Amino acid sequence: MAVKHTHASIVLGILSQMDSKTTKVVELGSGNGVVLVLMAKLNPHVENFVGIEINEKYCQVAREVVNLNNLSERVKIIQGDIQDSSNLLGHEWADCVVFNPPFHNDGKKSQNNERFLERNVDIFDEFVSSARNILKYGHKFFAITSPKNMLIDVETLTAKQMIIKAIVPIYGKRGVDSKLLFLEGKKGGKKGGFKMKAPVFLSEL
Template structure:
């Protein structure tokens, strides 16, 4: 059994045979995290993988179903770190997944430069300047660049990943140019991009992007991913991503 605190609940992790601790007042994972976990390249048999801004650990848990490699999650909020750690223990994955409570900016010095084959991150999307900050501290930190900026995320990812290793982000399309510029500035060459659209005919609201450290230019734009059909139901591809069913 797992000890739940306050308003926490133990949810099934979609199509996977896993459970994850969530809390509506602190954190519940979104579609963005699931899409990133399915989008990123992973070595199947082995590898050293790290997820920055990991929240309650949803991305490491999802990645663990695609690789036998060792996964590290880094989270600055102690409450979320504790939730992730207890979920790992409940799922008996603490021999393959570890969580670190700390600032991502400290990780290269703490964990080593160029030690990871893959880096993933679902970072805060919004700049703090000129934006109304959520009154809920947990939501504000998760959504706004309070403890780390986009540049911090890209720079730290570049420092952690080995040459030839992969770095993948999920973000908002309105920062697409900034993301590409920062990736190239920190020697991560964009290799594949996919835009996610809420419905056909609507503007994209999510961006998935993966790059290679010190890679050569060779960018692929993948087909668009449409989330909802004309009946406001998940499309066939999204259902397969979420639930493993068509």
């Protein structure tokens, strides 16, 4: 496929579990649609999944993936900027929001470390701001990030009242450093009661 997905996409799709009250889920930056398809299959009670993706080619591929999995009635792909998500769907429209910012796994690192760090922070901030605008107060979000950005990401999330409630460290295999973190949080959640959950090893899935 010209529009490939990553381990991060698979992890996000599998680990993002919705409760029985969740009916409307949005993925910001939905790429080729694999996350939405996985969530739809693993959460059959959820009626409405929406992906917002700015890249036209990605949207075309995502719609094909959705159709091939017979999910066109439950999964919709909208071409648009994630920063316009609340205009596209409505303020606090979603019961759950998921996102996997592209900066941590695109393989392109600037030789200027300060510029690379600023780019990472800016992109993550855009995703968090968009998620906050479209997510209902007191409802959950799920996200993927990199351990190297964790301290900055916590500050960004907390400043916008998007409180991390649990983290799952993701490892390629045992004996190596974690490359990914799965975050579970709540808009307007309390800062207490945080959980560090059991790790996931991709080589053992």
